[in-house]
Amino acid sequence: MSVLKGKKIVVGISAGIAAYKTAHLVRYFIKAGAEIRVIMTPASKDFVTPLTLSTLSNYPVASSFYNKNDDSAVWNSHVEYGLWADFMIIAPATANTMAKMANGICDNLLLATYLSSKCPVYFAPTMDLDMYLHPSTLKNIETLKSFGNTCIPATSGFLASGLIGEGRMAEPESIVAFIEKDLSQYLPLKGEKVMITAGPTYESIDPVRFIGNHSSGKMGFELAREAANLGAEVVLISGPSNESVSHPLIQRVDVVSAQEMYDAAHADYNVCDIVICAAAVADYTPKHVATLKIKKSSSEFSLDLMKTKDILASLGAEKKGQFLVGFALETDNEINNALGKLKKKNLDLIVLNSLRDKGAGFKKSTNKVTLIDKSEKISEFSLKSKAAVAVDIFNEIISKINA
Ligand code: CTP
Numbered sequence: 001m002s003v004l005k006g007k008k009i010v011v012g013i014s015a016g017i018a019a020y021k022t023a024h025l026v027r028y029f030i031k032a033g034a035e036i037r038v039i040m041t042p043a044s045k046d047f048v049t050p051l052t053l054s055t056l057s058n059y060p061v062a063s064s065f066y067n068k069n070d071d072s073a074v075w076n077s078h079v080e081y082g083l084w085a086d087f088m089i090i091a092p093a094t095a096n097t098m099a100k101m102a103n104g105i106c107d108n109l110l111l112a113t114y115l116s117s118k119c120p121v122y123f124a125p126t127m128d129l130d131m132y133l134h135p136s137t138l139k140n141i142e143t144l145k146s147f148g149n150t151c152i153p154a155t156s157g158f159l160a161s162g163l164i165g166e167g168r169m170a171e172p173e174s175i176v177a178f179i180e181k182d183l184s185q186y187l188p189l190k191g192e193k194v195m196i197t198a199g200p201t202y203e204s205i206d207p208v209r210f211i212g213n214h215s216s217g218k219m220g221f222e223l224a225r226e227a228a229n230l231g232a233e234v235v236l237i238s239g240p241s242n243e244s245v246s247h248p249l250i251q252r253v254d255v256v257s258a259q260e261m262y263d264a265a266h267a268d269y270n271v272c273d274i275v276i277c278a279a280a281v282a283d284y285t286p287k288h289v290a291t292l293k294i295k296k297s298s299s300e301f302s303l304d305l306m307k308t309k310d311i312l313a314s315l316g317a318e319k320k321g322q323f324l325v326g327f328a329l330e331t332d333n334e335i336n337n338a339l340g341k342l343k344k345k346n347l348d349l350i351v352l353n354s355l356r357d358k359g360a361g362f363k364k365s366t367n368k369v370t371l372i373d374k375s376e377k378i379s380e381f382s383l384k385s386k387a388a389v390a391v392d393i394f395n396e397i398i399s400k401i402n403a
Contacts, residue, residue, distance in 0.1 A: 004179070007033075010036075013090075019092055021171070025091060028173065083117075088121045090110070090122070091122075092169045095137050098141065101123070101144055120149075121148075123152070124154070128159055133166070153170065194234045194235070194275070199217030200212050200239045201256065201257050207290075211282055213282065215280035223390045223393065236253065274323045276326075281311060285307075288304070319346055328351070330354055348373065349400065369389055371393070373396075
């Protein structure tokens with residue numbers, strides 16, 4: 001998922017021929033899940049139509065403080081645009097608009113919005129070669145950078161004038177990639193390594209049979225997605241599950257048995273900052289695995305089972321600064337049982353599910369959790385999608401590691 005998902009973006013367009021490319025930029029932002037407000041300078045409407053931009057952005061384009069031809073004369077508040085936006089991008093940013101931005105001139109809605117905005121501002125210069133190289137333009141770009149604005153540099157190439165050189169606005173795909181990379185450095189888990197166990201384990205009885213459980217892995221996969229969306233590098237150790245995930249920051253390690261999950265978890269533990277054990281690990285495994293299929297020769301059959309290693313407890317025992325989170329699935333005496341596990345396994349946080357709550361537990365796409373921390377603070381959450389529960393769990397973890 002793109003860091004742009006859910007972002008509120010003001011796209012400012014000034015009057016350069018590259019304005020036609022901004023239509024594509026808006027399209028990419030919308031596809032990434034962002035919300036867009038387009039503000040055009042009056043002269044930019046000669047290069048690309050407001051209808052194109054309002055259609056692509058799903059919102060009326062603003063280009064003046066109010067519409068003189070409309071009796072209702074609704075005021076376009078530059079202050080509100082500036083407060084609404086998570087960031088603003090001015091693309092294309094012409095020599096004229098940059099000169100005004102650098103000098104506090106605000107003779108149109110875009111400039112007034114720029115001057116009153118408190119959000120990060122990106123600008124993508126475009127102009128002909130000689131204008132771009134003029135000392136005043138270079139000085140204005142430096143001035144804007146000194147204000148904390150971020151320049152997305154123009155590239156070299158064939159210019160609309162026929163000249164070849166620097167001054168082409170960066171391509172829309174490159175602008176999106178630039179902003180995504182820039183924003184991801186501010187994600188709260190950037191630089192952190194997170195390990196998550198998920199799904200069931202299968203304990204072999206013979207070559208065709210196993211002891212398993214109904215865990216789907218959904219909760220663990222949602223936690224992995226959320227951690228990656230927050231910028232963490234994620235190792236997702238999953239037992240057999242039909243869930244799938246595709247995110248450049250998630251490395252999936254598939255395991256089958258409790259022993260394999262134990263080995264995988266210990267292999268990465270020392271380099272992890274946050275570990276969440278969401279897997280439903282088998283508590284017992286057959287003492288001997290038959291090499292050949294067991295035949296139904298007798299009327300009764302029993303299996304000798306032995307305890308599996310408790311992965312979470314072993315990680316708790318070896319903890320060296322990791323933030324360790326466990327799950328507790330309970331049917332009765334929920335809070336006490338969860339607190340007991342939190343202490344016994346040396347956890348920082350435990351996520352309690354009660355099977356008495358409708359909509360919670362295995363195979364559901366919803367969950368209802370109670371979080372209990374080391375100081376025994378209890379936070380109850382309502383029934384939500386597992387994706388939303390993952391957000392709540394990481395909000396709690398981030399508030400704790402930053403405290
Ligand atoms: N867990 C684990 N390894 C095991 C068993 C459990 O890592 N062999 C982890 C689970 O991933 C979960 C937590 O321990 O985070 C709690 O699991 P649960 O089965 O509820 O608790 P148990 O300690 O096994 O106790 P009981 O089954 O008796 O309730």
